[in-house]
Amino acid sequence: MLNLQRKHLELIVALNTCETLVEVAKQLHLTPSALSHQLTELEKRIDLTVVDRKTKPLHLTTAGKRLLETALDTLPRFERLENDLTRLAKGDSGRLTIAIECHSCYQWLIPTLNEFRAHWPAVELDIAGDFHFESLKALMENELEIVITADPEPLNGIQYLPLFQxxxxxxxxxxxxxxxxxxxxxxxxxxxxxxxxxxxxxxxxxxxxxxxxxxxxxxxxxxxxxxxxxxxxxxxxxxxxxxxxxxxxxxxxxxxxxxxxxxxxxxNTLYAAVRETSLRFNYMREFIKLARTLSLQTLQHIAPPNDQWL
Amino acid sequence: MLNLQRKHLELIVALNTCETLVEVAKQLHLTPSALSHQLTELEKRIDLTVVDRKTKPLHLTTAGKRLLETALDTLPRFERLENDLTRLAKGDSGRLTIAIECHSCYQWLIPTLNEFRAHWPAVELDIAGDFHFESLKALMENELEIVITADPEPLNGIQYLPLFQxxxxxxxxxxxxxxxxxxxxxxxxxxxxxxxxxxxxxxxxxxxxxxxxxxxxxxxxxxxxxxxxxxxxxxxxxxxxxxxxxxxxxxxxxxxxxxxxxxxxxxNTLYAAVRETSLRFNYMREFIKLARTLSLQTLQHIAPPNDQWL
DNA sequence: TATTTTTTTGAAATATTTTCAATATGCTGA
DNA sequence: TCAGCATATTGAAAATATTTCAAAAAAATA
Structure with a gap:
């Protein structure tokens, strides 16, 4: 197996943009020696020459050009992926799908969603249609992020955050x-x-x-x-x-x-059920906070929960 | 920097298709221990959980799903690349662009190209338009594979293969x-x-x-x-x-x-100028052989070269 | 041709990955 | 409930892989 990795594609791109191997090495933050070893190793592995070292502006061979082709359309995908993941990790973006067990919730949920969307445009919001009342299972299986329920059954890894009484x-x-x-x-x-x-x-x-x-x-x-x-x-x-x-x-x-x-x-108390792991995302905690504030503002005859948690 | 590699994407795909980590390890030809280390390392690096180990059929998290997305459209590109490269190395496919200095060559070149195309369908054939008589330079810079010339000037890395007198x-x-x-x-x-x-x-x-x-x-x-x-x-x-x-x-x-x-x-003798390195490809040597045979068949008043080389 | 620059080489140092063995965790069925 | 089994994690050692260093070789420049 050839087992080509992303770093090989990066090598090719650098090779294509630079005039000498010394430059390439600099661009990749490597010593020229390391680069030479890498290149030899790669060429031995694919059993083909990749660059013509003899020429001045360093020309790619047919094999090199083929590698460049894949490099050019693959590397940007890696970059986008890493971008999305770091944003995910910082908690600025993500997915937030909500299932409602309480059928009368739209009254306060809609304003909450609108307000949330304005603050966290990068978070993908959705209300899940019908989970046939298996919504807690779906929550555990990462199909959902929040379940609104008045009936908190203790489940491993699930936290129930009280919204209001x-x-x-x-x-x-x-x-x-x-x-x-x-x-x-x-x-x-x-x-x-x-x-x-x-x-x-x-x-x-x-x-x-x-x-x-x-x-x-x-x-x-x-x-x-x-x-x-x-x-x-x-x-x-x-x-x-x-x-x-x-x-x-x-x-x-x-x-x-x-x-x-x-x-x-x-x-009774209405809860937002979430995965414990979700709570490390800022937008999650923010959502709960918004839900609490806006439901109190929107609805009459309700009270904040006894236990504020979060 | 996150520095995600192809192997990470492969890990995610395996994770997505298997029920347990033991299976995943088997699929990747690793011990479960190695896998566990890899996964921990990856998750620490991107600062996100990738799979929910708690659930039976092993569910990907949002981050895992995002990784899977890129995996699914990137990994096939790597596979195609490796395929093409191994075929290139075996000499079954490649590029063969020909420049002609001799303006009267189409007579024998066209039949040669047709015959060649039938034998080597995977080789990309082309006749280069105009290199402004810099064709030998283009040959050295990997822009061309063959130059047909009657004037062999000694150049480093270039071999002149006589076709006919x-x-x-x-x-x-x-x-x-x-x-x-x-x-x-x-x-x-x-x-x-x-x-x-x-x-x-x-x-x-x-x-x-x-x-x-x-x-x-x-x-x-x-x-x-x-x-x-x-x-x-x-x-x-x-x-x-x-x-x-x-x-x-x-x-x-x-x-x-x-x-x-x-x-x-x-x-005088008509030569095919090629890079020395090209001669390791079967289709290259085959092309020269065909050119020799077919020119002798097609043209009158010509003779095989004194020195047969190849 | 001498001098400088670039590239390669092999050995040592460093880093990464894998394995091994031990342990922990979780599940199944009496 | 707990024993027994399968799965998963851990840390240390071993195996691999990668990088650097110092030296030499090869090319380019002058």
Whole structure:
């Protein structure tokens, strides 16, 4: 095997631009002796002459010209690669793909993304479509950089950075009897149809923190992908649903539905799940910071997390 | 400086195709230990993680993916380069650019090129246009591979391989008085107009071997690039010219002009000038052999060279 | 032809890469 | 849970590769 390396191509380029081997050596920060050894070694290896040492301005042979050809189109690729890698290492550029488990997040996410893009133009931003709720696996496998979730399951190498606290509210039709009750107990939902996002119950606050601990299940469960659709269904009396208070407020203000606390209040924290290794990048930490500030500014009825971490 | 080399890219590709580092090591013919050292060294150098060792099928990080990108488009270029170089070394492919000083050579050169092309399809054939009669310099500087010349000046690293011997004839109008003379002496051309190719006199047989030794110059010299044009001028009585007998025979047969020997006969040898180093390529030696055989077959009135060399 | 410059050479010094042996880490299945 | 196995890492020694140095050779210059 010939096993040509980048340095051989660099040698050829220098050879092509210089008049004498002494110059070439200088350009490559080598002694003329080292250069001579290298050249001899290369020529022995490919079993071809590369330069004609006899001529004044040092002429490449056919083999040398062929090497130069590849050198000229390959070396710039190496340079671009190294450029990109150093920028990556400095944390000025990179990829930031976000998956959202929380379906009501666009409200604060969009402004965050816009603000971020302005600060870090070299970072490739993307929102991942559908990871079929395997998003944490995708995060571990480097397919994603951030997962927004309210359900932090401990995983190796994954850190959950709290963004803000919110209360989960029960969304009711305006005329619903539960509007009159002092405190809403889990059992009161036994006869109701619950409308939820199509995700496993353990991912939903109302189950994990309210119904399941009390061993209660609603009469029916109906799925919907879109928050507006859920609201429409509730408004027309087809059921009730649970939403973060800030997600529901938009609709209560317009008097489409009403909301109540669940029991004495079901509170939860929204997290950004990231790989531990990602945190060494400035743009990552910056993103989290922006998300915290902008969600607090954008949303009503939420609070900063107890534990600030980062 | 990062100083990434081809081997690093190969490492990344292996990393991307294998499930475990042990496999990667096997694929690269290394011990797992060596591989581990390499990987650590690379990652320390670029100050970035390249693979996530924690995951089962070994996932590349963003940096790893960027490296893979360059690897995928650069490594095939190295492979093609090595391929071409080994073929070059074996002498199966290469470049063969020919310059012609002898303006009447196309007659035998064209069949030679055709035959050659059939045997050595991988050799890039070309006839060089105009080197302003600096063709030997161009040969020394690797711009050309062969120069066809009748005037071998000793040069370092250049070998002259004789192709064939020929006689230079004087071409006369059919009714010219010199047609009647027993032997044409140099002095008899003192009053004639000589039509020649536009090259320095020393490159022309009639000067070098006939007129100059006798200290004679023709009355006028007129230039023409094309043999047919020279013949037309001679036929219409504007002058005389000298041509290799084989180049003239085409026109004497058609009774356009007549030819005579110069003195007791001016004989010369046509050479192929090549770089000594070129002779190690099979296709080079093959070309010379073909030129010899085909010129003898194609041309009349020529003889094989005295000294066969090659 | 003498002198300077360039290039090559071989041996020693230096640097890099690989291996070896030991150990650590992680996974699998009782 | 832990033993047993496969994978991965570590540090030191060994093997390779590269560079320098000093000297000589070859070319160029004057």
């Amino acid at each position: 919110y209360e989960a509210h029960l969304v009711l039709p305006l005329e619903h009897t539960l509007n009159k009750v002092a405190i809403i107990e889990p059992a009161m939902l036994k006869t109701e149809t619950l409308i939820s996002y199509p995700v496993p119950p353990r991912k939903l606050d109302i189950f994990r923190l309210f119904l399941s601990p009390a061993g209660v299940e609603p009469a029916h469960i109906r799925h919907s992908e879109l928050t507006v659709m859920m609201i429409a269904l509730v408004a027309s009396g087809r059921g009730v649903c649970a939403l973060p208070s800030w997600a529901a407020s938009e609709y209560t203000e317009r008097q489409l539905v009403s909301t109540r606390s669940l029991g004495t209040g079901v509170f | 020929y006689e230079a004839h004087l071409v006369l109008p059919l009714e010219h008085t010199l047609n009647k003379v027993a032997i044409i002496e140099p002095a008899m051309l003192k009053t004639e107009t000589l039509i020649s190719y536009p090259v320095p006199p020393r490159k022309l047989d009639i000067f070098r071997l006939f007129l100059s030794p006798a200290g004679v110059e023709p009355a006028h010299i007129r230039h023409s690039e094309l043999t047919v044009m020279m013949i037309a001028l001679v036929a219409s009585g504007r002058g005389v010219c000298a041509l290799p007998s084989w180049a003239a025979s085409e026109y004497t047969e058609r009774q356009l002009v007549s030819t005579r020997s110069l003195g007791t006969g001016v004989f």
